[in-house]
Amino acid sequence: MEAIPLAEGDLRWVFPELIDVDPVLDVLRQAAVRVERLAGHLGRPGAGLVFDHLPGAPYAGLSAFAEIEEVAFRVHVSPPRDPHRHVLTLPPPWQVEGEISVRCDAIRDCGRHEIETVESAHGTPLDAADGVLTVAGWLYQRGTTEPQASWRKRDVLSRHR
Template identity: 85%
Template sequence: MEAIPLAEGDLRWVFPDLVEVDPVLAVLRQAATRVERLAGHLGRPGAGLVFDHLPGAPYAGLSALAEFEEVAFRVHVALPRDPHRNVPRSPPPWQVEGEISVRCDAIRDCGRHEIETVESAHGTPLDAANGVLSVAGWLFDRGTAEPHGSWRRRDVLSRHR
């Protein structure tokens, strides 16, 4: 998987039939700015929105991540998936997800534990971009409202076996 900055990729990887690129790109740039502001607040500069692109694939996801120590704030938009074969299928809808998670602190690290999540489905590229902007705002609000250490304390799976 290759991370390609928003400015260097093709929005049609995520929105295959996109005709008017500029309005969607403008909203996504606003979302990227919100996540970058959160990353700055956390003391770790972020990359903004990037395409999660598999070289040679005609599609990609689009995500942004702000991290501090073990806490991650992430927004992601993706093509819908076929529930039976778990492969991407033609949109709409686009799935927009936001997640606040912490790194597993058990002896056998299982990855990340979700603390809070939001998700929504969108029927048009512009609606999906606005969904990304909304989640980026939610992440900024949550990431600046609570002390960083509070997220670890909310991990119900902490030290699980």
């Protein structure tokens, strides 16, 4: 998987039928700024929105992260997946997801534990971009108002075996 900055990729990887790129790109840039502001607040520079692109694949997702030590704030938009075969299907709808997670602290690290999540489905590229902007705002609000140490305390799987 290759991480390609928003400015260097093609929005048609996520929105294959997109004709008027500018309105969608404008909203996604606003979302990127919100996540970058959160990353700055956390003391770690963020990369903004990047395409999660598999070279040669016709589709990609678009994600942004803001992380500190154990806590990660993530927004992601992607074409839909067939729930039975776990393969991408042609949009609409586009899936927009937001997640706040902590790193596993067990002896055998299983990855990340979700603390809070939001998700929504959108019928047009502009609606999906607005969904990304909304989630980026939610992440910024949660990441700047909730004390950083509180996320670990809310991990119900902490020290699991």
